[in-house]
Amino acid sequence: MDKRHFIKSLGVGSLALMEPGLVAKSAALPEQTEPAKAQHRVWINPNHKDTAAELKQRYAGYKQAGIGVIYFEEDSPPHFKTAKEAGIEAHRWFWTMNRNDKELLAKHPEWFSQNRKGDSCATKPPYVDYYRFLCPNKPGVVAHLREQAERILSKDYVDGLHLDYIRFVDVILPVNLWAKYGIDQSKELPEYDFCYCSDCRDKYKKSYSTDPLEMAHPDQIPSWRRFRYNSITNVVSNMAEVARQHKKPITAAVFPTPEIAKRIVRQDWVNWPLNAVCPMIYHGFYKEGVQWIGDAVAEGVKALHGSFPLYAGLFLPDFDGDAAQIRKGVQLALENGAAGVSVFGTLTPEVLGILKETV
Secondary structure: HHHHHHOOOOOOOOOOOOOOHHHHHOOOOOOOOOOOOOOOEEEOOOOOOOOHHHHHHHHHHHHHHHEEEEEEOOOOHHHHHHHHHHOEEEEEEEOEEOOOOHHHHHHHHHHEEEEOOEEEEOOOOOOOOOOOEEOOOOOHHHHHHHHHHHHOOOOOOOOEEEEEEEOOOOOOOOHHHHHOOOOOOOOOOOOEOOOOOOHHHHHHHHHHHHHHHOOOHHOOOOHHHHHHHHHHHHHHHHHHHHHHHHHOEEEEEEEHHHHHHHHOOOOOHHHOOEEEEEEEEOOOHOOOHHHHHHHHHHHHHHHHHHOEEEEEEEHHHHHOOOHHHHOOOOOOOHHOOEEEEEEEEOOOOHHHHHHHHOO
């Protein structure tokens, strides 16, 4: 069961600086300009059976609908190149900390994250079998991820790198999943609280003189939380450095709001060195209505202070095929400051038509 099957199982103007004296030359106000039009994005797992004619027609339609970037989950030169020919940037969607890689598990089982009970993701993954998260503080992990990024970005048909699973294991799942797994996560449980390996504990102890395992309530210690935020931010910074060397953009799929991301997966994405961010504002996961999409976007945009654009991630199955609700979700995202939306789900002609209305 991969990530997307796991998901399916539930059924993101100032005045310009002017030379001195320019204002005195004219008392007239600057001419009003139209608001920037939205540009949208989409997550895709390419079907290697698609024909060249099918791809050409599909991506031409995507371009007309205002989709400017595609995040491809797998490498597929025909898909990447055809998208680029249509005027769409083709980025590689990369699972970062969650590496369910049999070769890596066999070669470096010590690289994998451990929970507060001492269980490793290598041998006892939480929730689902593919949840095999690396520890960001294990020697060799960051170098390995940089090597993977280098390999991806060195390909001339890859326009950028899109990070996913750039986080720790969910210490608390979205509330809509509690019943599915028979878990009450109204508080942090040790079996889902990562990472407590010796490297993480020793590194933290050097700065704070305390072993997290000796804390009575480690979930309530701000410095221990901050340590883990910074551990993931360090991975992002390293991946971003590789992307900059290739002069290619780097983006990330993250949890829906800065507060939720920090609280349940230790992501501090507001402070990451990205070119854009795609918060997965999957309202159904949190038992929220469509209106919440606007709230989540507003929170994220405000926290970013303009450091990079936000594209609101929308999960189409949450809308149950209701075109009016999809349209409302897109509009709420744009009205609250998103540069566009990033869509996961089947892009029907109706959905493409809704996206086209905004460009």
